[in-house]
Every structure is written in structure tokens, then in C-alpha cells.
Amino acid sequence: MNLKRGHFTLNNKKRNRFIFRVITLSLLAAAIVFTIYSGFAKEKYNVLKVGDYAPDFALVDLDGIEHKLSEYKGQGVFLNFWGTWCAPCKKEMPAMGRQYEVYKDQGVQILAVNIAESDFKVRTFAEQYGMTFPTLIDKTKSVMQTYNVKPLPTTMLINPEGKIVRIITGEMSESDIEGYMEEIKPG
Template sequence: MSNKKRNRFITRIIVLSVLVAAIVFTIYTSLAKEKYDVLEVGDYAPDFALVDLNGEKHQLSEYKGQGVFLNFWGTWCAPCKKEMPAMGRQYEVYKDQGVQILAVNIAEPDLKVRTFAEQYGMTFPTLIDTTKSVMQAYNVKPLPTTLLINPEGKIVKIITGEMSENDIKGYMEQIKPG
């Protein structure tokens, strides 16, 4: 076999090996990956338990009978920074009317989240999803994402993107217990 033919044969074997490895990797990751159903309005909100900045555990199912304003956010997220003060003001109005806010940060360091919460005056429970398991269970893609959960535990609305204070007020009215 000439050098030219041998080199071409080796190149083809390498390319074929890379393609086979890529196919095997793709099949393996798609089979091994945990699947989450896409949540829709009308579905029951998946239960979860996370710890807040004060070390207190919050389990969604413990809020049954109340409306839950479930907000996923990040300290780097510009719309999150804009809506947090409005959420805080509306929380003060609605917390005694049976509407709770659970603000779920996506896997940022405790100190960073604590500093943000103090800076923006967040008085509602601020939770950190360190493993991103709650984010995955709720199929959260863009931040901020907010889910409105009625007193029966069903999702009544999914909001992606920034909300105005009027939006927040209207949403809290929607999930306020009858």
C-alpha cells in the first residue's frame, strides 16, 4: 500500500471513529437525561422544598389554601432588579390576604443573594435552588419567570419577562383566596 493510500485510510478511520463516538454520546445523553414534563396552565404545581436565607425550610405544599406568586430570578438579571421593589410593595399589601411570594434564586452564592435581597428590600421568602432541580421541574428558561399558583395548588398563569407593578398587583388579585 502506498503512503498516500495509507494516510487516506487512516484519515477515514479517524473521521469514522469521531462520528461513531458523537452518535453514541448523543444517544447516551438523551437516554440518561432526566425528563420533565412541560408545565401548562391548569397543571398542579410540582411540590418542592427549599431553604430561605434565614435557614427556614419552605415547602410549596404547605402553602395550600393560599395563592403563591412563584418567581424565579437571578442577581445579574436586569428585569429582576426592576421588578423586585414592586413585588416587595405588593407583598406588603397582599401577604395578610393569603398571597405569598416565594422568590427562587437560581444557584447563586448565598452572600451574593443575601446582598441583593438587602439592597432591594426583599422581605418575602428568598430561596436558593442550589441544584437547579426546582428550575428544571418547572422548565424555567428565561429569567425572570413567574408562576401564579391558586389556593388549590394549580398553575393559573406563567409569565416570562419583566412585570410592572400594576401587572404584579393584578396577578396577586387573581390568586388571592376567595
């Protein structure tokens, strides 16, 4: 009887060791897969920086008109990423609208890119805050990912040659907005 008990104990030890090894190897395999996936994801979305050319994109505005960034070459572009729920976005939209009225005829355009909200929410917000500049919706978040936008609001200043000259995260005052538009105004 002791032999059987000893034999049974030995089999339990072997079984436990086997289970421990399988779990350890599974965790190592998962870590390797995660590391490889992270490497590909980093390569896919390179971090943009000042001096880089702004990647082209095409998004549709609230009137169904497609806007391509490349169509604005030769003009300064104030590319603003925002959300209806974002308190700083609510504060800066009226100031952006006032400065847009001053600078739009001087070659500075605003493209306001909403991050994946419904047309109804965006339209209601745009009407409430008097947004007269193109208001686009990034329904798939592909532009947000391409531009590595993390916090909202984030604004990219793009010069007439298509290069990013400044990246601003967080709320801007009206005097900030005015200065930034001067910075990207052509000629």
C-alpha cells in the same frame, strides 16, 4: 523498485480508507449516544404548562428556614425565579414587595427563588431592595430545572389547589403584579 513503490501506495490507500472508516463510525456512534442522552434528558424534565400541578420542592431561605411548596396549599403562590445580576429583577422587586404587603394577609404568598448565587450576594440584594417575603436559594439549580426556567425573571402563578395558572417570562409592572395576585387569591 516500482513494485515496492506501488505496494507502498496500495498500503497507504488501505490505511487511509481504514482511518476514514474508523472516524466515520466514531462520529455515528457519538451521534447515537447524544440522541439517546437527549431523549432521557427530555423525559427527566418535562415542560410544565398552565393547568399542570406545580411540582413540590423544599428550599431554605436566608434565615435557614425550609420552605416546601406543598406547605402553601390553600394559598396562592407567586413563584418568582430571579438573579441579582438581572436588571428586570431589580426593577420588579420593590413592586413585588409592596404588593406582598397588601396580599399576604389575603392568602397570597411570594416565594422568590434565586438561582445558585452566594448567600452574601442574595442577602445584600434582599436588603437593598427591601425584600420581606421568603427569599430562597436554589443552590443546585434543581428547582430551576424541574420548572424549566430559561430566562430570568420567570414567574409561575400557582392557585390555592396547587395548579399553575399562568407562566410569565420577563419584567412585570406593579399593576401586572397586582392583577396576578388577584388572580391567585383564594376564594
